[in-house]
Amino acid sequence: MEPEDRHTHATMSVARIETLADGVFAIAMTLLAFNLTVPVLDPRLSADQVAAGLPGQIYALGPAFVVYSLSFVVLGVYWVGHHAQFRVIDAADRAFLWINILFMMLIALVPFSTLLLSRYPLVPIAAQVYGIVLTLIGGAFYLHWRYATKGHRLVPPSTTEEFILAVQRRILIGPTVCAIAVLVAFVSTIVSIFLYAFLVPFYIAPGSVDRIVFRVRRSV
Amino acid sequence: MEPEDRHTHATMSVARIETLADGVFAIAMTLLAFNLTVPVLDPRLSADQVAAGLPGQIYALGPAFVVYSLSFVVLGVYWVGHHAQFRVIDAADRAFLWINILFMMLIALVPFSTLLLSRYPLVPIAAQVYGIVLTLIGGAFYLHWRYATKGHRLVPPSTTEEFILAVQRRILIGPTVCAIAVLVAFVSTIVSIFLYAFLVPFYIAPGSVDRIVFRVRRSV
Amino acid sequence: MEPEDRHTHATMSVARIETLADGVFAIAMTLLAFNLTVPVLDPRLSADQVAAGLPGQIYALGPAFVVYSLSFVVLGVYWVGHHAQFRVIDAADRAFLWINILFMMLIALVPFSTLLLSRYPLVPIAAQVYGIVLTLIGGAFYLHWRYATKGHRLVPPSTTEEFILAVQRRILIGPTVCAIAVLVAFVSTIVSIFLYAFLVPFYIAPGSVDRIVFRVRRSV
Amino acid sequence: MEPEDRHTHATMSVARIETLADGVFAIAMTLLAFNLTVPVLDPRLSADQVAAGLPGQIYALGPAFVVYSLSFVVLGVYWVGHHAQFRVIDAADRAFLWINILFMMLIALVPFSTLLLSRYPLVPIAAQVYGIVLTLIGGAFYLHWRYATKGHRLVPPSTTEEFILAVQRRILIGPTVCAIAVLVAFVSTIVSIFLYAFLVPFYIAPGSVDRIVFRVRRSV
Numbered sequence: 063m064e065p066e067d068r069h070t071h072a073t074m075s076v077a078r079i080e081t082l083a084d085g086v087f088a089i090a091m092t093l094l095a096f097n098l099t100v101p102v103l104d105p106r107l108s109a110d111q112v113a114a115g116l117p118g119q120i121y122a123l124g125p126a127f128v129v130y131s132l133s134f135v136v137l138g139v140y141w142v143g144h145h146a147q148f149r150v151i152d153a154a155d156r157a158f159l160w161i162n163i164l165f166m167m168l169i170a171l172v173p174f175s176t177l178l179l180s181r182y183p184l185v186p187i188a189a190q191v192y193g194i195v196l197t198l199i200g201g202a203f204y205l206h207w208r209y210a211t212k213g214h215r216l217v218p219p220s221t222t223e224e225f226i227l228a229v230q231r232r233i234l235i236g237p238t239v240c241a242i243a244v245l246v247a248f249v250s251t252i253v254s255i256f257l258y259a260f261l262v263p264f265y266i267a268p269g270s271v272d273r274i275v276f277r278v279r280r281s282v
Numbered sequence: 283m284e285p286e287d288r289h290t291h292a293t294m295s296v297a298r299i300e301t302l303a304d305g306v307f308a309i310a311m312t313l314l315a316f317n318l319t320v321p322v323l324d325p326r327l328s329a330d331q332v333a334a335g336l337p338g339q340i341y342a343l344g345p346a347f348v349v350y351s352l353s354f355v356v357l358g359v360y361w362v363g364h365h366a367q368f369r370v371i372d373a374a375d376r377a378f379l380w381i382n383i384l385f386m387m388l389i390a391l392v393p394f395s396t397l398l399l400s401r402y403p404l405v406p407i408a409a410q411v412y413g414i415v416l417t418l419i420g421g422a423f424y425l426h427w428r429y430a431t432k433g434h435r436l437v438p439p440s441t442t443e444e445f446i447l448a449v450q451r452r453i454l455i456g457p458t459v460c461a462i463a464v465l466v467a468f469v470s471t472i473v474s475i476f477l478y479a480f481l482v483p484f485y486i487a488p489g490s491v492d493r494i495v496f497r498v499r500r501s502v
Numbered sequence: 503m504e505p506e507d508r509h510t511h512a513t514m515s516v517a518r519i520e521t522l523a524d525g526v527f528a529i530a531m532t533l534l535a536f537n538l539t540v541p542v543l544d545p546r547l548s549a550d551q552v553a554a555g556l557p558g559q560i561y562a563l564g565p566a567f568v569v570y571s572l573s574f575v576v577l578g579v580y581w582v583g584h585h586a587q588f589r590v591i592d593a594a595d596r597a598f599l600w601i602n603i604l605f606m607m608l609i610a611l612v613p614f615s616t617l618l619l620s621r622y623p624l625v626p627i628a629a630q631v632y633g634i635v636l637t638l639i640g641g642a643f644y645l646h647w648r649y650a651t652k653g654h655r656l657v658p659p660s661t662t663e664e665f666i667l668a669v670q671r672r673i674l675i676g677p678t679v680c681a682i683a684v685l686v687a688f689v690s691t692i693v694s695i696f697l698y699a700f701l702v703p704f705y706i707a708p709g710s711v712d713r714i715v716f717r718v719r720r721s722v
Numbered sequence: 723m724e725p726e727d728r729h730t731h732a733t734m735s736v737a738r739i740e741t742l743a744d745g746v747f748a749i750a751m752t753l754l755a756f757n758l759t760v761p762v763l764d765p766r767l768s769a770d771q772v773a774a775g776l777p778g779q780i781y782a783l784g785p786a787f788v789v790y791s792l793s794f795v796v797l798g799v800y801w802v803g804h805h806a807q808f809r810v811i812d813a814a815d816r817a818f819l820w821i822n823i824l825f826m827m828l829i830a831l832v833p834f835s836t837l838l839l840s841r842y843p844l845v846p847i848a849a850q851v852y853g854i855v856l857t858l859i860g861g862a863f864y865l866h867w868r869y870a871t872k873g874h875r876l877v878p879p880s881t882t883e884e885f886i887l888a889v890q891r892r893i894l895i896g897p898t899v900c901a902i903a904v905l906v907a908f909v910s911t912i913v914s915i916f917l918y919a920f921l922v923p924f925y926i927a928p929g930s931v932d933r934i935v936f937r938v939r940r941s942v
């Protein structure tokens with residue numbers, strides 16, 4: 063482990079964080095679909111009665127499909143974000159590993175909060191638990207970026223302050239809106255859910271950050 | 283992040299898409315087997331009664347095994363296809379990441395639609411939901427290729443138009459046949475299921491595309 | 503995609519097969535533990551009654567733990583074997599991808615056959631389904647090696663015939679013993695299970711094959 | 723497979739162990755959240771009664787959340803540890819693969835022991851099963867390091883004895899404390915759980931080992 067090995071080690075470390083995170087994201091995403099329970103009809107029904115009754119049962123899964131899509135896309139937002147951060151972060155230390163573990167511990171709660179919300183879409187506490195999980199995820203993700211960039215701890219010295227702050231602002235909007243939505247749920251759960259959904263197009267749309275983080279092959 | 287870093291970054295980006303996709307495919311495939319529920323016999327039965335009753339219960343899983351195999355192979359078809367596309371696509375941008383997330387969101391629905399079909403193999407709506415999911419997957423997969431190749435956006439400039447169009451045609455056959463099968467299910471679910479099954483040997487068989495995408499080591 | 507790209511492409515292809523396989527193995531292995539159901543005691547019992555009753559319920563999971571360990575190790579055997587084959591196989595074609603998908607389709611059945619056997623350890627059909635799945639896995643694994651090495655299709659030309667045959671013989675022992683065990687289960691399920699268990703130390707022990715496939719760093 | 727290929731092969735081997743381990747860790751971690759069961763309220767309740775009853779049901783999940791966090795962090799500790807060992811270990815042989823499989827077999831039991839403990843937090847046997855699993859994990863992890871470093875079997879010759887022993891001591895503290903906690907549970911399950919929890923800050927805090935294993939980019 064001579065000093066010249068440093069770069070290799072740092073790279074490996076970052077690679078394994080990404081592998082674990084990709085695993086947790088993939089599993090949490092795929093398990094979201096388990097909230098879509100296949101209807102079980104009374105086995106004593108005739109074939110015609112089943113054929114007549116099943117469509118209604120499937121249409122009743124509508125709200126669950128909406129919440130499934132919302133949560134999948136929210137996980138997608140953070141997967142893309144995590145992905146984007148690691149295009150800049152190129153080293154890791156022990157504290158940073160633990161911030162990642164905290165982040166994944168919160169990501170792994172999304173199937174739970176999603177099932178809660180799809181089962182009780184009109185109950186304030188369900189919308190609030192959903193929002194608290196998202197607020198904490200956003201907060202952990204902010205911490206992730208803050209820790210890595212503080213004094214250029216885990217990013218190349220060439221990273222500009224302007225870029226670091228632009229990413230930081232973009233990250234903070236998520237937990238801020240979610241925290242407001244948690245409070246709004248005391249008054250109206252519908253408005254609260256709309257606030258969560260509103261974040262999605264905001265994060266999907268490319269920001270000023272993209273000019274730096276994503277470089278389409280052709281344009282260079 | 284100097285310009286000369288571009289290639290490394292583009293590669294990483296593509297690598298993480300593949301890792302997430304492989305994770306979602308692996309989980310969706312393995313979870314398909316959860317539709318094969320182990321029979322639970324009445325605990326008050328004697329050992330002889332259990333030994334006599336269990337075989338019948340296992341043979342009754344026959345249709346579920348058929349649907350399991352069909353869905354596994356269908357996921358395999360899209361995994362091979364995704365795999366093949368990334369032998370040409372060598373960069374990614376934000377929109378492309380989101381097309382991938384949409385694609386995975388649909389792939390993650392396959393265990394649901396498979397369980398629905400194996401529980402209600404003779405009910406039109408079950409065959410239709412199964413087919414709608416496949417049609418959407420095929421459509422998203424077409425979009426994936428179209429977006430990446432439009433103006434050689436994410437593929438090397440050397441990729442020929444002829445090749446791009448050959449892949450495109452091959453992809454489009456899947457969602458076209460599935461969309462027809464969804465309509466056919468209004469008349470006959472059996473014919474509909476046969477249409478889905480018919481696609482499998484078509485996609486497993488090597489196409490003209492393979493001459494370019496797969497190169498067996500020896501033949502070079 | 504000039505000829506000189508061939509090596510890169512072949513390598514990527516092989517890498518993604520390994521990633522998918524590792525995913526399926528990891529999930530199938532981890533899900534085996536789901537067969538260990540946590541006892542649910544009557545909620546009306548007093549704390550003392552629960553404390554008195556729980557140990558017995560946990561000891562009753564003994565056979566399930568044995569079957570869990572057996573299946574985990576069996577999956578481990580095939581994971582190590584798959585791993586070892588890919589230290590020689592360095593290219594892939596479409597047919598080979600499909601052999602891998604077939605292999606994973608069978609691997610994904612192991613949690614099912616394991617739960618069946620741990621629920622009905624004394625019923626012949628359970629031991630037979632368990633054995634049929636293992637026989638098919640062994641057969642698919644033989645096919646995997648046979649296809650890759652036939653005429654040095656996907657292995658380096660320097661691979662010796664002697665080595666190819668040694669690996670082949672080692673692979674064939676598994677499905678042969680399992681097929682015999684399936685027949686033996688008609689007479690005695692206990693003997694049948696012992697035959698499966700007997701294979702484990704055989705495959706864990708290093709064979710003549712290892713001298714070539716594994717090279718401990720120091721010994722070179 | 724000429725001698726000069728050795729390094730490549732050893733590296734691949736290590737890489738696939740890490741991939742499988744990351745998969746098992748990611749799945750075990752994500753599945754921990756399945757112990758948090760979403761409350762099912764009587765469907766005949768009015769919307770107001772559901773809104774009034776749900777918060778209490780969610781607060782009742784408190785202990786399950788605590789056990790979830792504890793187990794997630796414990797898995798995180800071993801993931802970080804496994805990660806750290808592989809920054810030194812750079813080769814593998816067959817016995818080492820099997821030590822890894824044993825390690826993962828025990829890791830995959832954590833969701834089971836966690837659910838048991840969160841369902842029966844006050845029953846000695848639950849705290850003991852939890853502790854036995856942790857003791858065995860720690861023991862397997864010790865074996866993992868011992869086997870790899872014995873006579874510098876799978877680590878570079880430059881690895882110092884002092885470093886090897888420092889890691890060894892740090893590893894041994896875990897299973898030692900857990901074994902004590904198992905005995906303590908005969909007297910008090912609360913004290914036993916506190917002992918498990920006490921290990922977490924110990925392992926999260928950087929040790930003397932980190933000066934060698936982790937090198938923050940800037941500090942070099």
